[in-house]
Amino acid sequence: MAGALGLAVLLLGLLALAAPSDALDDLAFLPVAVAVALAVFLCFLGLARVVSYLASLWPRASEIGHFQGHLEPVLITDLDGRLLGRNPAAEDMAPLARSDWAGFLAPWVKDAPACLYRLLREVAATGVAVHMPAASSERSRVVVTRLSRRRLLWRIEDAAQGPWPAPGAGELALPWLRVDAGGAVLDTNAALADLLADQPRRLEDVLVDLPLRPGGVHLLAGGQAARVLPLSEGGPGRDLLILPLEGAEISGLVPNHFLDELPVALARLEPSGRLIYANKAALALLGERATAGTNLGDLIEGLGRSIAERVADTVKGRALGRSEVARGAVGGQEIFLQVAFTRTIFDGAPSLLAVFSDATELKTLEAQFVQSQKMQAVGQLAGGVAHDFNNLLTAINGHCDLLLMRHDVADVEHGDLMQIRQNANRAAALVRQLLAFSRKQTLRPTVIDLRDTLAELAHLLNRLLTDKVTLRIEHGPDLWPVRVDERQLEQVIMNLVVNARDAMPSGGEVRIATRNVRLAQDLHRDRAVILPGEYVVIEVADSGMGIPKDKLHKIFEPFYTTKPVGEGTGLGLSTAYGIIKQTGGFIFADSPPGQGAIFTIYLPAYEKAEPAPPPAAESRRARDLTGRGHVLLVEDEDPVRAFAARALRLRGYTVTEAASGEEALALLEDDGLHVDIMVSDVIMPGLDGPAWVRQARGARPDAKVIFMSGYAEDAFTGGTSGLGDAGFLPKPFTLNELTQKVKETLEA
Numbered sequence: 001m002a003g004a005l006g007l008a009v010l011l012l013g014l015l016a017l018a019a020p021s022d023a024l025d026d027l028a029f030l031p032v033a034v035a036v037a038l039a040v041f042l043c044f045l046g047l048a049r050v051v052s053y054l055a056s057l058w059p060r061a062s063e064i065g066h067f068q069g070h071l072e073p074v075l076i077t078d079l080d081g082r083l084l085g086r087n088p089a090a091e092d093m094a095p096l097a098r099s100d101w102a103g104f105l106a107p108w109v110k111d112a113p114a115c116l117y118r119l120l121r122e123v124a125a126t127g128v129a130v131h132m133p134a135a136s137s138e139r140s141r142v143v144v145t146r147l148s149r150r151r152l153l154w155r156i157e158d159a160a161q162g163p164w165p166a167p168g169a170g171e172l173a174l175p176w177l178r179v180d181a182g183g184a185v186l187d188t189n190a191a192l193a194d195l196l197a198d199q200p201r202r203l204e205d206v207l208v209d210l211p212l213r214p215g216g217v218h219l220l221a222g223g224q225a226a227r228v229l230p231l232s233e234g235g236p237g238r239d240l241l242i243l244p245l246e247g248a249e250i251s252g253l254v255p256n257h258f259l260d261e262l263p264v265a266l267a268r269l270e271p272s273g274r275l276i277y278a279n280k281a282a283l284a285l286l287g288e289r290a291t292a293g294t295n296l297g298d299l300i301e302g303l304g305r306s307i308a309e310r311v312a313d314t315v316k317g318r319a320l321g322r323s324e325v326a327r328g329a330v331g332g333q334e335i336f337l338q339v340a341f342t343r344t345i346f347d348g349a350p351s352l353l354a355v356f357s358d359a360t361e362l363k364t365l366e367a368q369f370v371q372s373q374k375m376q377a378v379g380q381l382a383g384g385v386a387h388d389f390n391n392l393l394t395a396i397n398g399h400c401d402l403l404l405m406r407h408d409v410a411d412v413e414h415g416d417l418m419q420i421r422q423n424a425n426r427a428a429a430l431v432r433q434l435l436a437f438s439r440k441q442t443l444r445p446t447v448i449d450l451r452d453t454l455a456e457l458a459h460l461l462n463r464l465l466t467d468k469v470t471l472r473i474e475h476g477p478d479l480w481p482v483r484v485d486e487r488q489l490e491q492v493i494m495n496l497v498v499n500a501r502d503a504m505p506s507g508g509e510v511r512i513a514t515r516n517v518r519l520a521q522d523l524h525r526d527r528a529v530i531l532p533g534e535y536v537v538i539e540v541a542d543s544g545m546g547i548p549k550d551k552l553h554k555i556f557e558p559f560y561t562t563k564p565v566g567e568g569t570g571l572g573l574s575t576a577y578g579i580i581k582q583t584g585g586f587i588f589a590d591s592p593p594g595q596g597a598i599f600t601i602y603l604p605a606y607e608k609a610e611p612a613p614p615p616a617a618e619s620r621r622a623r624d625l626t627g628r629g630h631v632l633l634v635e636d637e638d639p640v641r642a643f644a645a646r647a648l649r650l651r652g653y654t655v656t657e658a659a660s661g662e663e664a665l666a667l668l669e670d671d672g673l674h675v676d677i678m679v680s681d682v683i684m685p686g687l688d689g690p691a692w693v694r695q696a697r698g699a700r701p702d703a704k705v706i707f708m709s710g711y712a713e714d715a716f717t718g719g720t721s722g723l724g725d726a727g728f729l730p731k732p733f734t735l736n737e738l739t740q741k742v743k744e745t746l747e748a
Helices: 002-017 021-025 028-065 112-124 190-195 281-284 307-315 360-404 413-435 450-464 488-503 551-554 572-585 616-623 638-650 659-666 691-697 736-745
Strands: 075-078 083-086 128-131 139-144 151-158 176-179 185-188 217-219 227-230 238-244 265-269 277-279 300-302 323-330 335-344 349-358 447-448 469-475 483-484 510-519 523-525 528-530 533-542 588-590 598-605 630-634 654-658 675-683 704-711 727-732
Touching: 002 028, 083 265, 112 128, 112 139, 139 227, 176 190, 190 238, 265 281, 277 281, 281 323, 281 349, 300 488, 307 335, 307 349, 335 360, 360 413, 360 736, 447 450, 447 488, 450 488, 450 510, 469 488, 483 488, 483 598, 488 510, 488 533, 488 572, 528 588, 572 588, 572 598, 630 638, 630 659, 638 654, 638 736, 654 659, 659 675, 659 691, 675 691, 675 736, 691 704, 704 736, 727 736
Parallel strands: 469 510, 630 654, 630 675, 675 704, 704 727
Antiparallel strands: 075 083, 075 151, 128 139, 139 151, 176 185, 176 238, 217 227, 227 238, 265 277, 265 349, 300 323, 323 335, 335 349, 447 483, 510 533, 523 528, 533 598, 588 598
């Protein structure tokens, strides 16, 4: 219509140009020109309607021609009931009226309007609907099949004569085949041979998405979509009519508003895997390259099987809805997606639906879980090794102290004994590092001022740095105190400074800065959550080469190092991490481009005042390590028990020894045995230290208790063991440390 109107306007302009100039001045010319243009417009409008009508008749006549030889009535209508075509068997039927288009069903169906309503609902949902005779007055079966979005095929079959026969099906212009009950192809026609590249032997050679859905849309072996209509059933075979769907009948998915706003990532694919539509959530996961026509296999890759294989399996009806993980890249970042495929029919054509969910965090958690298992295993190994080492070092240090008591500085052996003691202390420091890595070392926290600690540590740090590297320390105003193990914190600072030095082979500056931070809300950093409160922050920054982005998340892992082979053990940063976490703090690493590395430590500010030191008289008395009392010493390691018993006896104590908790309980059954204090190892075969002491406390409630162990004190004292008043002596200990702890506990 718009084209005809434009042509009329164009004709009016041509008339105006062709008219003489004096005619244009005549007002009578204008009505004539308008009338001529209007006539031309009406002619073109009528011609367009005629052409449209003839064009609509041509496909209808061709379509219904395939059913001219059938003895049963066959009709083709649109959804409004307008007749598009009928075969000779239906010529005697009354013309259809749009207002009462169910009238043609009245001769065969008792309640035609209700039957029509049900059939239309079923054919819209499934593509095919059947009405079976429900009353004695009904003898016909009505079968409705959806040919396309707007066209319906109606068949009126005689129920008494069985399913619809297919006389002359081999001569049909549409593809046709006959199969037996097992799916073997018995016969085909020329139209099917033209549609397929090879002669089919079985039904799966024709339809790739079995099982067969009568009246439904299937995918052919050649990749084309077609509707499959059963022409006959029973007898020697089953006749199937193949109606290939035109491209206009397979429309793409119109992006509906509710699909775009769904929080679930959803996409529709062609059977070949090409993307037809993706909603907003899917586009956010797949990235900018997820445009219509792009193959999904080019956007993501399967971890176990390729996307192409999964799509092919879904088309064939295998593994429908099963979720598998795929990997992709969006914005240069690697992502993991869980993808589930299922097949469906849309607008009469087969298609696939894909549901995506972000599995990146899941894979990250999986990697963290694997790493935590490795750290737990190494931590258990480190703890076990440390337990045995601490026992050995306790015996070595103890017997060395006993020898030093008999050799003064002038003796020749004194130097050798001091060498033994110094090396034993170095070994003890290594064991503490292993325990710090496994977060099982014994901390001795005290309230400190970081300004004083760093001032004392600066002299040692300057000796560790080369002439090319300078050290700068900056403190914030009114720095809050913190409660930490000062020696362990010094180890952390030294480790970070040494790493900064190694990262600047050409020289640079190491900056240590402290400041107060008050958090009003949770702070989320690197999967950690710092709760609101007051913290003291320590920053150790360098001007070196920095840490690569892909290695930044691994630097706290044990045995991971960025240094060359032979120059790093990979335990330094993992030990620092263990110390800070056991202290209750947090440590993070950043490496801005071109700015080196920055390590940030958050330590909780101490809220209580440090208790006053003991009076001078008590300090002098503490140096007097002699005492009186009966000590029950329980230790399963013979060298440690021998040294401890001898040391206590030298200081004036009476000592009863036991090699296990069971032996100690047996000794305590003697009511005549008076015990002032029980000194016990924690880890022992059979009953451990807290277990046997709890039993002994029932009969000896007044006896004092000291536990010895190389593990953390919190693991077996306090509320968890039910022995909150028990003392603790960490291994390895010296002769003076043992006797002083016993004396202090007895006098407490």
